[in-house]
Amino acid sequence: MAQNGILTPIATLVVNELWEPIKKHIGYCLKPKTNVKNLAKAADELRNSIHTIEETIQLGEREGKRPKVQVTKWTESAQSIEAEACSISNKYQARTIHIFRCSWSCWSNYKISKSAAKVKADIEDINKRSLQKDDILSLLPPVGLELPLPANIVGQEHYRNKVFGCIEEGPTDIIGICGMGGSGKTTLLKQINNYYSSERPVFDHVMFIEVGKQLNLMAVQQSIASGLGLLLTNDGDATHRARAIFNFLKEKKFLLLIDDLWEMLDLVKVGIPHGSKKCCLQNSQTVVITTRSLDVCGRMQIFENVIQLKCLNSDHSWQLFKEVVGERKTEDARIRGCAKKIAAKCGGLPLAIKITGQAMASKVASEEWEYSLMLVEDSVFHEVSGSDNELFPILKISYDSLQSDVIRMCFLLFAGTTAQHPDDDWDSIGLIHIWMGHGLLGEDDDIERTYLIGYSIIEILKRSFLLESSGRGEKRVKMHHVVQDLALWIVATKQNGMRKEKWLVDQREHTQPDVWSTADRIFLYGDDIKTIPSSCSCPDLLTLMIANSEHISEFPAGFFSAMKSLNYLDLSGIQIQEIPSEIGALTSLQFLTLSRTPIQSLPEELGQLEDLRYLQLQSTFRLRNIPNGLLARLKMLRRLDLYRCHDLTIDYSARYIEELKSLTRLRDISFTVQDSDSMWKICNLPRAFVSGLCIRALEGLQSLQISPLLLASSKARYMKALSLEHINLLEDIVIGQTDIDPGWCLPRLETLLLYSLVALQRVEFKGIEPNTCLSGLRRISISHCHKLISITWITWLPCLESVYLGDCDSIVELVGKDEEAVLSATRSFPRLKSMALPNLKNLHSICDGRITFPSLMRLLVYGCPMLMKLPQNLVGAESSPLIFGERKWWESLEWEDASSQSSLLPFFREVPAGFRGSQPEVFRALRA
CATH class of the missing domain: 3.80.10.10 (Ribonuclease Inhibitor)
Known part of the structure; x- marks a missing residue:
């Protein structure tokens, strides 16, 4: 009995601790089919559960809901286990089969059976953790939040559609919207936000964030996370925040709208999936930025989809101004004329129009409007609009963002120089000379480097939308009216951040000695300047410009003696015949x-x-x-x-x-x-x-060869202007030579003038093509060359912008039909903006066939009685030219079809009575 008492616990121990595990493992060997079958059944049940949850999620997303985080994790785990179960079943079916469809590999059976039992247990465990239907979904935040828009939006439909096209059809994932301050970039971006947030919710997420002048990476990340409903910790570093944003967005369709960007934003550091080409809107991940600087677009590698907002045209400007002021007020005949002129002075800048309109909305007396117009015309814009409190501080951010005081001073000087004639444009080289004269570009031993610095500053100001191309040529620039008033306001209010100066640019004060005596810089320009002070002391005067006035023909005695500090003096274009000897006292x-x-x-x-x-x-x-x-x-x-x-x-x-x-x-x-x-x-x-x-007037010269024999390569590359005049025996101009150095050319030659070369018959090129030798030529003027037959070579000039051809009796056609066959595959005048053809009595044809004028803006024809047809392709794809001529000539023209005449009729302008086709008259007409 004692022995039985001892053996019972031992037997129990052996059975429980030794036999049960052995039995389980033997079972793996003997029952693989059963275990795999049980696993397959459990996997089917799990698969059904997964499908049920996925259907619930899909239905919920249609109702603006999304799965909770724990549901997403459960689904991911369940799918992983289900895949493992499927793999085990496949392995079981793939065993080596022998007699009676049995496998003799005990070890294989054992492993598969054991895995099947383990995975089945995992399935049972995960099923215990499955969620009820009510616990699966939570409400999604909206795709995006609609933003309030201004009441008056005019002239943005074209840009809006262009952005929509880029988002839905463009090949890249980033779009740039550029323009000067107040041009409507933010309003446009908000319209895009609202459209894709409500009207067309094709994205999972639409986020609108404003960056501003001071870029703060953490603030950008937090703004994006807030729009996504994503929680980020403030104590984590930027990399952790970026990873969280990236992981959330990487499989999502999103539209990120970034407003008011002033410097490059590294999207990778933010955590934005970026850089892949999109194939359709269904997988789109798109970023749209707004900025006042094209440099920002360049640094963010936005090259294809850059949309530049331009100022409103006159019709849209007037429409917006009327809406802000009140339609009824502008219908008053006593006010309407002044209102139109005031609206025009805003230069099409939407913000300026709105602020000015709001300031004028309360004025009902016509006298108030007349006085306001006087202020605007006298460049006292801010006194009318109250812009020194609202508009100018906004625009000044662009000025403050310029890289250096030198660039800021260049900007201010251009504004002062053109203050009296803001509609005038300037050639870049003239502007650079002004800056050089003020010592702003340094005195490098290589003066060409100085010029390049000047050109770079012009481009910086253009990319910042503080200067703009004039439309008459790539190297002609002007300043927007409101931007110019901004510059003068900066100087007047001593906000330039540099030495405080007093400038005189107001014509009303130009005869007052007390104003002159305290001025640092004086800019007087145009025929409105009729007199100057008879005497004054100007001890602090640094800059004096009295230019382009027919009324200034002499200076009072002692005028320059009291300007000891003067270092810049511009007296160009006035009628002075003698320079006072006292100019020698200006030792500075x-x-x-x-x-x-x-x-x-x-x-x-x-x-x-x-x-x-x-x-x-x-x-x-x-x-x-x-x-x-x-x-x-x-x-x-x-x-x-x-x-x-x-x-x-x-x-x-x-x-x-x-x-x-x-x-x-x-x-x-x-x-x-x-x-x-x-x-x-x-x-x-x-x-x-x-x-x-x-x-x-070079006597005896019959042939002039411009080649390395005259100009070595080191000299030729700097030539900017060449004029040949009154050389009576000159018959041939030859550019190049037979065995010319392939590197020789005149790449910077921009102006070529041939005047009164009465014997000239031809211009030839030897050993070099016109488009290679004269690659930078922009302006050609040929007149009183009565034996010259052809100038077909001008069609090879890639940068040609202006052609003046007048009083050349032998010219029958600009481009002959034989030459035209050679040129038919080329875009003959890609940049030509103006063409003047006065007094060509034998001109029959400008050109025929396929030669196009895609950029032509002005064409003047006068005194060409034999010219009965205009080129078929005169109206280009990019512009429609104004055509100046006599009414009689226009009505006698022959047309291929009625549609050609009707398409050009709105662009015809009759030359004024008394017009004779002189060069000054022609240039005045083309500037109209």
Whole structure:
């Protein structure tokens, strides 16, 4: 009995601890089919549960719900177990089968059976953790939140549709919307937000965030997370936040709208899935940014989809102004005229129109409107609109964002220079000369580097929408009215962040001595300037510009003596015939321009200006004498411009060239020559390059070859303007030579003038093609060349913008039919913006066939009685030209079909009575 008592616990121990495990493992070997069958049954049940939950989720998403986090985790686990079960079943079926469909591999049976039992237990466990239907879903946040929009939105439909097209059909995942401050970028972005948030909810998420001037990565991430309903911790670093955002969005369709971006935003650091090409809207992950700087688009590699918002046209401007002011008020005949002019002065800038309209909305008396118009016309815009409190601080952010004080000062000086004529555009080179004259571009020994710095600043200002292209040429720029008023407001309110200065740009004050006496810079421009103070003391005056006035023909005695600090003096385009000798007292003067004045000589005292660096005398047609030794005394001179100084004789030219050789700092010269010896010497002047060359009245010259024999490659590449005038025997102009160096060309030549070459028959190119040699030529003027037959070569010039062809009796057609066959595959005039054809009495045809004018804006035809047809492709895809001519000529034109005439009729402008086709008249008409 005692032994039985001892054996019972031992037997129990053996059975429980040893036999049961052995039995279980033996069971794995003996029952693989049963275990796999049980697993398959459990897996089917699990699969049904998964499908039920997925259907519930799909139905819920239609109702604006989404699965809870624990449901997503359960589904992921269940799918993993179900896949494992399927794998075990497949392995069981794939065993090596022998007699009676049994496998003799005990070890294989054992492993499969054991795995099946384990996975079945996992299925039972996960089924216990499955959720009830009510616990599966939670309400989704809306796709995006609608944002309030201004009541008056005008002129944005085109841009809105363009953005929609880029989002839904474009190949890239990032779009840039650019424009100056107040142009409507934010309003456009909000419209996009509202459209895709409610009207067309094709995205899973639409997020709108505003960045602003100070970019804060954490704030951007938190704004995005907030729009997604995603919780981020503030204590984590940017990388952790980015990972959370990325993991949430990587499989989602989303539209991210980023407003007011001032610098590059690294989307990867934010956590935005980015960089892949989208194939359709169904898998779209798109980012849209707004910015005032094209630089931001470039740095974010937005190249294809950049949409630039331009100012409203006149019709849209007037429509918006009426809506803001009130339609009934603008219907008043006493107010309507003033209202239209005030609206126009806003320059199509929506924000300026709205602020001005709101300021004028309460004014009911016509006298108030007339006074407001006077203020606007006198460049006192902010006194009308109250813009110094609302508009200007917004626009000033663009000014503050410029990279340096130098660029900011360049911006302000351009505004001051053009203040009296804001509608005028400027050639870039003239603007650069202003900045050079003020010492803003440095004094690098390589003056070409100085020019390149100037061009770079112009592009920076354009990309910041503080300057804009004028439309008359790539290198002509202007400033928007409101931006100009912003600049003057910055100076007037001492907010430029630099030395506080007082500027005089107001015509109403230009005769007041007390205003002059306290001014730092004075800018007076145009025929409105009729008088100047008879006497005044200007001890602080640094800049004085009195330009383009026919009424200023002399200066009072002692006028310049009281301007000891003056370092910039611009007297161009006035009627002064003699420079007062007291100019020698301006010992600080560094820049002096007397261009386009009727002066006949320079005073001896000019040689006392030992600090003078820039002397511009271009187109001083009556200048005959520069005192002996005067130029040699100007030791600091860097640039001398004597281009088109017609009355300088051969003897004087030779003497001047010898004096210039002694000026070791001279780097840039424009000159006029009348003999071959002077032409060769000036082209080979040491240290300096020739940026402008006028060859005139050169006796005995029958053929002129412009080649390395005259201009070495190192000199040729700097030439910017070339003029050939009054060379009576010249028959041929040959550019290049037979064995020419392939690197020789005139890449920077922008202006070519051929005038009164009465024997000229042809312009030829040897060893080089026109499009290679003259790749940068923009302006051509050919007149009074009566034997010239063809100028077909101009169609090869890729950058040509302006053509003037007048008084050439032998010209029958601009592009001959034989040459046209060769050119038919080319886009002959890709950039041509204006063409003037006055007094071509034998001109029969401009061109026929397939030559196009895609950029033409102005065409003037006068005194061409044989020209009965206009080119078929005159109306280009990118612009519709204005056509100036006589009414009689227009009505006598022959047309291929009625539609051609009707399509061009709205663009015809009759030349004014008394028009004779002179060059000044033509240029005035083309600027109309």
